[in-house]
Amino acid sequence: MPANELKPTLADWLESGEYLPEFMRDFHDQKDVFKAMHHIIKNADENGNARDGHIYVVDTFLWYMARCGYTLQRSRKQVEFRDMEGDIDKMKKDVYSAFSKLVEAQHG
Template sequence: MDETTAWLESSAHLPPPLRDFHDQKDLFKAMHEIINLQGNDIARKVGWATGQCYVIDVFLRFMARRGYTLQRSRARVPFRDLDQDVRAAREARDTATAKALAEWINQPTTKESHD
């Protein structure tokens, strides 16, 4: 394996928040939910998993092989907090899942007659 391929395989070309698959998944789910809430028609046409695979496995890898990497901006402007956005989206999903599960568990049962 050549040096560049080894570097790519190590995921060193990705910024720290994108090096772990599960972190990627949480980020792309959050991004998809946040963008859709803002009414973005393009985001609705691409599922979060397809977007994750394309961006991580295709686009960023393609660019990294050519010497370009994604990095945090050094501009001194009030950026949103990535971790906070991902955490809030995950908590909202967890709450919705717990509510749906509780409703399913607590639904009235119907007695079937076996006469």
């Protein structure tokens, strides 16, 4: 490393969001993950709503874990996992469909 380049600090790394998986570094993508999770897991709201869960998990839990040296990573276990993108797409499709039906019923 050249002498004029400063080694990044823990604060720099946390501020960058690089401790999060790439697909979760954008706020809107994070929202989609939590909305999909609450859409797929039928009793998820019994443990709090998607917004509060999003804030706690991303802004508090994962940030604190990263501060202590831990990061979230995809498992290498050779089992068949759910497709998160598929879950997100299904949630968006279902929400769009419900909204379309509501608009159609009001303006029908």
